[in-house]
Amino acid sequence: MLDGLNPPQQEAVVHGDGPVLVVAGAGSGKTRVLTRRIAYLINVLHRPAWTILAVTFTNKAAGEMRERVLSLAGEDAKEVALGTFHSVCLRILRRERSRAGRPNFTIYDPSDQQNVMKQALLTAQIRDPRMTPGVTLSLVSKLKNELIRPQAYVPASYTDELVGKVYPVYQELLRKNNAYDFDDLLSETVELFKAEPEVLERYADRYSHVLVDEYQDTNHAQYVLVTMLASKHRNLFVVGDADQAIYGWRGADIRNILDFERQFPDARIITLDQNYRSTQNILDAAHAVISVNTKRPEKKLWTDKDAGPLIRAFEARNEQEEAQFVAREIRRLVHRGTAEPRSCAVMYRTNAQSRSIEDAFIHEGVPYRIVGSTRFYERREVKDVLSYLRWLANPEDGVSLTRIINVPPRKIGDTSQKALNDWADINGIGLWESVQRASEVESVGPAARKALAGAAELFHELRSYATSHTAPETLEYVLGRTGYLKWLETEDDGRTRVENVEELMTVAQDFQDLPPEESLRSMLERVALVADADQIDESGGAATLMTMHLAKGLEFDVVFLVGMEDNVFPHSRSIQDPDQLEEERRLCYVGITRSKRVLYLTYAMSRRLMGRTERNAPSRFLVNIPEELFTPDSNKPRQGSNLDGGTGWGWNRWSSDEIEPARAPVPRITESTFATGDKVYHKIFGVGTVVATELSGGDEEVSVAFAAKGQMVTKRLSVLYSGLEHA
DNA sequence: ACCAGGCTTCTTTTT
């Protein structure tokens, strides 16, 4: 039962009743402890699986945990309530609202929230340029995470006062649309428990054990929620690492983990400090960075692994050279048999940095995949179609209705829409009702009235179809009956857009076996709660490109941390505030500890940022790592050299022709192997057409037109490196 | 009603 676990891990797994905090450093086997503990609760302590609740932050983590628990504890474990905070709350809200006969509501994503907030700012007559919808939303979000309700909010500054004015308006708009935003899923669940203690009682009674992963990233609402759910049996088992708290900007409160002992005086604290992932050199580097932080309980990871290879720092002239270095280095490692592309990861601070990396990987023919940034569910056509479905599930959802009322174009212009909205407000009715009664609205012209009557009829028809059909059937019907698909084909990038819609159909098909009244709702729930991190997929032969935030919880043989420059990482917006700087430092710690063995830290002397070319000093984090951990050929800036903003950082720069020139014996190309008009195949871009080709320096540069990312894109590819083939 | 073109504003990080 306890085989393969070290003593503190065993202690955590077999702990009896009462609160437990497992302080689990990076790579110390926390998922292992969590899954083994769940199996132990089921198999040894004979707790029924359905009385166990385990909460994670991503669906992917939940899925993996489910899989591992199933293999440890068998079929019974299916009954374990296991999910993200948001999905657990959604389940509770849906169930409780069904009891009250109002099962349907929409979950608004950030772009929907943006629309609602714009309207709220207008209604509240706030025209302060500081209060952009985005800024206001994040302030409101903070309040919700703190469980501060609009009426209980006490403004303490001018900005606060403005927030105090919009917050209730925003909230009222959500209510009118019968919608929740992400934060509401948490805060409304807590609110429900407060308002109806007997409901809480049911859940608290049911869950004999509550386990929480990544506890350092919980916010106040999550803390209260978890405490409530565990209030009856007091078996709260949380796992986390304060050094990996990187979501403070999203409302996570690191004090939840730091103060756990104080909040639960009888808590057992178990520390896992043996690292099973990384070499000693990596751990030393990570420790050198993190130990600068003041607000942390001192702890140090250890390993019985060897020192491992030294860390390589690389200074590039600009971001292109940096990216090229990374791509070539991976190619070199692969060529030498040291690593496979799939065991390599490139991590950056901001998504914008992926671009130059991507370009270089394409040029050098290194297979890659980017996680995040390209969000399927944020594409226009996907949002359009989802808006139809969301509106069908919830006719009060005016945001979705607004989105589709004139898509495809039905000659219902902005003026008419505004008139309908105003009329709805004046009469205290919803947008859908005012659409149906458009003929009563004086300010809507005759042509628009006719168009609206047509739309209303169409939408009625969709509605009656949807009530008796499943999600895929409804989707199909909507696409045909509205003419959306046909219209989409005529739009720019029609082909790829249609493909995206078809992709959505594949998602819908997962729900075809559910009864009609559940099918669509379930699909929309799934769609609402997918996150970038869920898309990470270790299979396949490609290197992974992602932000350091998304990398938390993952591990790779080879890790490149790129953009190691002050103002890039740490980010310029965090550099002044000590607390935010500490969070950046933790992020760096997370990045470093993703590596099992090989670590590269790269920085560029100059880099284009937001259109301008900037020169930044090497990152202070880089400077914190002791010299002796770097390879002799590293471009390592001298200790402390960049902290006072002085000139001359004293790095021992290589001249650019000393950059690793990929010495693998490569055949030279002396005559053209491709001709204009050839159909070619590229493993990333697929099939394309050659538009030009040119020989240069023993290589052939082929320009190929691909249909990529929704448009025809011409890429210059190296025949030598890109693996381009005749199709 | 719709389009094109020029303007601004961004960019952290995301369930």
Added chain:
DNA sequence: GAAGCCTGGT
């Protein structure tokens, strides 16, 4: 350097 917003023309 892109996407979104506004403006003014058709």
